[in-house]
Amino acid sequence: MSEPAKQLTRKDFVSNQDVRWCPGCGDYAILSTMQRTLPELGIKRENVVFVSGIGCSSRFPYYMDTYGFHTVHGRAPAFATGIKLANPELDVWLVTGDGDGLSIGGNHLLHCLRRNVDLQILLFNNRIYGLTKGQYSPTSLVGHQSPSTPAGSVDAPLFPAAFALGSGARFVARCPDTLAKKLAPLLKRAHGHRGTSFLEILQNCPVFNDKAWEGVDDRSAVSEQQLWLEHGQPMRFGADKGLRLRANTHDLEVVTLGREGVSEADLLVHNEKSRSLAFLLAGMDPSLGYPTALGVLYCDPAPTFDEMMMKQIDHAIAKRGRGTVDALLHSGHTWSTP
Amino acid sequence: MSEPAKQLTRKDFVSNQDVRWCPGCGDYAILSTMQRTLPELGIKRENVVFVSGIGCSSRFPYYMDTYGFHTVHGRAPAFATGIKLANPELDVWLVTGDGDGLSIGGNHLLHCLRRNVDLQILLFNNRIYGLTKGQYSPTSLVGHQSPSTPAGSVDAPLFPAAFALGSGARFVARCPDTLAKKLAPLLKRAHGHRGTSFLEILQNCPVFNDKAWEGVDDRSAVSEQQLWLEHGQPMRFGADKGLRLRANTHDLEVVTLGREGVSEADLLVHNEKSRSLAFLLAGMDPSLGYPTALGVLYCDPAPTFDEMMMKQIDHAIAKRGRGTVDALLHSGHTWSTP
């Protein structure tokens, strides 16, 4: 506690395990950004914990030279909650996939977000089950052909960020896998946020769902499919596009700056504290010509579950004194036989 | 199929089972409204199916003289989905509680809503686990004292309607238990809607959480806590109150008509087809002075899961002919030994 943390480097976070993702998998980029970012957070390595479920993405903890727990499919949020309740000092990162986190694990994700446990959730969304060889997932687009849907899937995809907002999340962000310059600061903000931070990472699976995020993951970071949000800033994207609300309605429209008299002043200004605005942005459908909202969609901190649970304990001890079993055994009605 | 349905009455829907809820339970009112409404839907009794999980609310099917399945805790949406896939002609009503549907069963609810299976979900929200004697639930307010939270609960409640919208629901409505005049037409609309209709019923549990909806369930139906929504109509409530959006923001404000020059024309107009508007309404926090939005918050039909699944089958049969196992066994590479 008293020793200053030694200056850590990327290497300190690289485990001795061979990374076993397919060549070209987007997970590599995320791993590398994570390993480069952690040393900048001024934390102790022994306090860092990665928890995951099952899936390609969920192999992540094996490659981090920190504490790591590769648990069972879909339940990582529950494990992580228990870890925080046991030791709130730990710095917990949860890695999950669109199958792990939203298919089998949707309920635990929901309740973790609702409770606002102080940890970071990284959901690698490749819109596919990678590990089990390519079946469609809850984020696959309608008509997706996969081994289990050879005639195309029929169910509408979930927007993970919208789901998170509906579940009461207090930090929701989104970023493509390979844009390290964008991803690194978002990892830092997620880490800095007290409570559950939900970061959806748009990840490419070159084997089973290549180019699922084409355009949105454009390296230039200024494609017309990318709307980078900044709190307090007007919503501009591409070369000259912007978003605006139709007056007194909830309909968004894409406008071109300079055309039909539209200026920056007409654009919607991002407000990280507005849950319903974030919901609107989270649900924009690219197939209708909208860009994909990236960056921090929503951030509005509130007391965390672990903190309040600990407070109740501290309060009980302060008020009633530390309990002893002996006293408890003799409390209430007792009697003696000679 | 060809016979005209005989005219059914309330009695046809009353089973021979004694109703075993506590005296004064809000579930009685819902049951009675349901039994009175079904005869008006022009349906065949043998096609009506009630499916539920476990909880006081989930006892509902026993009291309906229709087909009924009291399944296991939290999983009713999965059973109901299977029933619809087996026989899309059936008219399936799902009854669940805030514990059954949102605690253990949140994931199945999410996916049923996302898939848009053609059925009605009635979630009886009494903000408590009734059957297990009063523990707090995911919709209990912060600070709720219960047997499992004697020092008060610390986690933020879920807004079921907001959760449903985040999950992709295409019909979301809300109504108190005892206002039969309001509830009956909503049951009818939910029934008429193709796809999953989600109806949150605010239900009183006099034993463990009495008056949880006080004001919102006002018999007069015009209390200041009740905002009854009508598509295309301005949002008025109470004697002279209304809601408006602060210009080009997402902030709602409560205004008084006639004061400070506010007229009905300034009020927000309800649009059932706006998911983000519905989300805003669903999440209004009564503790901040907002009314509770009641009626149909959102309705925007889309193709249903069962319908599309059946289409794929019909299409495959039309294209490839009805399969026979004998032909399948001899398809592809085969050879003979003499």
Add this chain to the structure above:
Amino acid sequence: MDNPAPPTLSKPREQLDAVVIRFCGDSGDGMQLTGTQFTQSTAVMGTDVATFPDYPAEIRAPAGTLYGVSGFQVHFASRDIMTPGDRPAVLVAMNPAALKTNLPDLEPGGLLIVNTGAFSRGGLKKAGYSENPLEDDTLSPYRVLKLDISKMTLLAVAEFGLGNKEALRSKNLWTLGLVLWLFGRSTKPTIEWLREKFGKRPAIRDSNIAALRSGHIYGETAELPEEIGRYEVPRASLPAGAYRNITGNEAIAWGLLAAAELSGLQLVLGSYPITPASNILHELSKHKNFGVVTFQAEDEIAAVCSVIGASWAGTLGVTTTSGPGLALKTEAIGLAVAAELPLIIVDVQRGGPSTGLPTKTEQSDLLQAIYGRNGDSELVVLAASTPGDGFECAVEAARLATKFMTPVILLSDGYLGNGAEPWKIPDMSSFPRFEPPFRTDPEGYHPFVRDEQSLARAWATPGTPGLEHRLGGIERDYDSGNISYDPENHQRMTDVRAAKIGRVAHDIPDQGISLGEDEGELVVVGWGSTYGSIHQAVINCRDRGLRASHVHLRYVHPLPRNLGDILRGFKRVIVPEMNNGMLSKILRSEYLVDAQGINKVSGQPFKIQELEETIRAELER
């Protein structure tokens, strides 16, 4: 600690060795409270006591219905007793439905106290009586005391100005007062309890006290018929010491607190409410000042997963549930087996299969507990045999879980969970402390280095510098803990996991004989809550000169090493279980002895007499 002298009375009381009394009435009649208070008052007087609450699954079933009947049976005696008794000798029936459902159980010639005030036409109809049983010869086999308790209660509390409905609520206390008088018990403990409980609602407190006193006085002053004797059950010669009443659920909750104290570990409970286990969660939630974290999870799966996480992070992770919940936890428990983490799973069994009979008792999760996981995944299974035994079992579960880095399932059941017994308060200093195998030294560490003796792996918790490691459910290399798909390694790890559980058998005490010789004609082998019935049945048989012994298991997996020898020492092995034959299967397979099951699956505990007859029949075969 109070120990009031029995009230002095003029007429002498008939001395009885033991009495079984059952209070029954509508769920709204407060029978559970009546029974609990009676238990309290009689235990305080030094008799041994055993109780059996039996209540409907509905929260508040409609008044007067048959399924809304709630009962509470108390067995108290001047000798050591084991069960709440087979049939009541005294029955208190507060309404027609209660009479209807409970009368068949009353002993012939038994005493019936009945509240005539509830025998309205409507009440009779709801109970399915076409004739009023108070008026025909239904009651002729019994000694009957007909009293309009409703009316007398109203009179007694008239002065407090309560509404009729509210006032009538006190009729259970009037009844209690009368019954306390009948058995020479003091009203003092109940009055004290009422004072505490209703301190903030003086009208209710005072009317309840008045009703209680009025019932007591009624006994003393009214001219009761000759045949309604007053009784006395003298104190039992229980071992000297301090006593309290305790239910199985309380005992387990407190045992867990004790385990935490003895090991220095923080207790983390992750649970999801389910009958009849919820009370453990409730009880522990009250004791936050012990540093215990209680987490009501979103479901059973989250509950167990959260505490597996908490265990890894260095605390004592516990989850509590009943059968359907255990089914849901199965997959995650497999992870705890594979990751070799300590974990306690308490299963308070109820009637199955599926939702089954949530408020009834059964022992039908045994095979699920031992075998119900994918893969070869052994763990430790213990079973509590009396309510109070839950305390020691919980401590032992924690000791084994942490020493061997393994999940332990502790089986209880609805009968133990809700039933109370006077319990000799243990001396905490008599329990040895135990040290979990925490590791802090990075030298030579990998997550699967094992203790040579116990074969337990080292417990390195996040936050410890230098011991960073990865844990998971994919098979792990014996020598590094890294993922390994190697066939020989899988065999080796499978073997060591099995061997570790084998070592547990070396760490637990040899199986003792609860009663009788250690070899001979017949042994009755039991586990769990059947202890009391079996024990008394064997006592009774032995009193008749039959040579039967009783062996009762706490350790059901692994089994004590000497058990095979014991069983082989008997010509016959019979195994009563409240299931279709589970332990008997295991004993047959393990020892190739022809163990025969006595099986009862009715949601009710064994009656002593049933077992006695079976033992006699077996011996006479």
Add this chain to the structure above:
Amino acid sequence: MDNPAPPTLSKPREQLDAVVIRFCGDSGDGMQLTGTQFTQSTAVMGTDVATFPDYPAEIRAPAGTLYGVSGFQVHFASRDIMTPGDRPAVLVAMNPAALKTNLPDLEPGGLLIVNTGAFSRGGLKKAGYSENPLEDDTLSPYRVLKLDISKMTLLAVAEFGLGNKEALRSKNLWTLGLVLWLFGRSTKPTIEWLREKFGKRPAIRDSNIAALRSGHIYGETAELPEEIGRYEVPRASLPAGAYRNITGNEAIAWGLLAAAELSGLQLVLGSYPITPASNILHELSKHKNFGVVTFQAEDEIAAVCSVIGASWAGTLGVTTTSGPGLALKTEAIGLAVAAELPLIIVDVQRGGPSTGLPTKTEQSDLLQAIYGRNGDSELVVLAASTPGDGFECAVEAARLATKFMTPVILLSDGYLGNGAEPWKIPDMSSFPRFEPPFRTDPEGYHPFVRDEQSLARAWATPGTPGLEHRLGGIERDYDSGNISYDPENHQRMTDVRAAKIGRVAHDIPDQGISLGEDEGELVVVGWGSTYGSIHQAVINCRDRGLRASHVHLRYVHPLPRNLGDILRGFKRVIVPEMNNGMLSKILRSEYLVDAQGINKVSGQPFKIQELEETIRAELER
């Protein structure tokens, strides 16, 4: 249906009775395809074949690593064979890592074909070779054929203008061509297959065909060293008829379609992907024109619940999974037991516990299948013993599920699921049709009226006028189906549920003897995928004059009624299982016979030789 004549060749071929060949290389090298095509080509020639694919858990492990090695073993013979063979006599190694991990298995003196083109410095390092094994004496115990397959492939496909990387992809086909030549197999089936598969990508199609031909021609024209013989394995004398290759997963999928056809029920599959069961979902998803509904649920619980719902609604509800998934389905299966609904649960077992070894095989879910539920909740458990047997087992599972209104668990495993065998195509008209016990008559109906013979309750499906009823998991009244908390009723219902499963034992065939006398010195009892190894081992023992018999169970719960008599007819009972002793536990308990387990838990099937030695040792004890 094609049956090409073997190519005529100048030099005579050495005749062999049986050959085991293993193709191994990087996961990117296409070894699974090579093995499958080789199997196809040799089966078509009338030899018997058994295969064993063994591939890494990673989707595409990084190239050249040890854990990225993928293998496919083919055993083909002119006689009936049961297993993919213990050790290969011919090994094809496409890169250093494959050589490193597989060489220890090659028979001494066996033939090694190795692609020198992959033995770069980098490749050697990744495989952990400090010296190049092609250059030291590592390979001296073997006959070695070193070829730069990479280079020859590039030359063969040069004309198609593919990039280097793309072009090299064909090297597995070059290799296949050579091996086909070596064993006198035609390239025709593979060429046809390539034409169909890559019809839309002509460049790939043509380069693959060119590479295949080139490998084949190379064999014919190149001067191979003297010791590299060409072989011929003549056709086996399999029963006459039409054949095809089939994997266990395909056989089960098709068997389910057959069951639907035979019963007139619609098939509804609710499943969640999991290795190694996913292929059943995939296979059935292709056949929507059979009217089958395939539903990929959000998790295993939803999968099983959905099809319980579908069953109630009158279809054939099926769910498919592996161990961890079965664990999750446990609670809901209990409801199907309680509600007495037909349901088929297919468990393709894999290595456990927990996530375990997803791509390896094991039989360790047996006890979970039989016992892993809360409450007394018996159901039927069947096990397929060969890939093709899955077909019949699926039909039988459906027949029993619907006849007895009960869930049936059908056990398969990774070895059967992915392994292929030539399979005599059954004649669909030889399967009897079966009628589910649907009820439409309201007269005297309640949901738990039972058939007197089978004790099955009537199946009344929503949509049927007049049969409206409520079903659920709370105990049901015997005489009305309504909720009942009555103790006697619970006993009665428990009894009838158990009796119903007992009736299944009267409906299934008597247990037969797979091989040998029906009494004697020693019987080897197996179930599931160990069939082949046990059978061959017993044949070998008998060939040496040892008196051993083989009994193999399809019905593991309830057991065939004559099984006890059979077992008691032998002095010794041994039970080989790929788990730590599960069936052996059951046999011991059921029949009090001293059944001894032979247990292997390495994720690998038994080798014939292992079993042979054990049997001999047992007999010589």
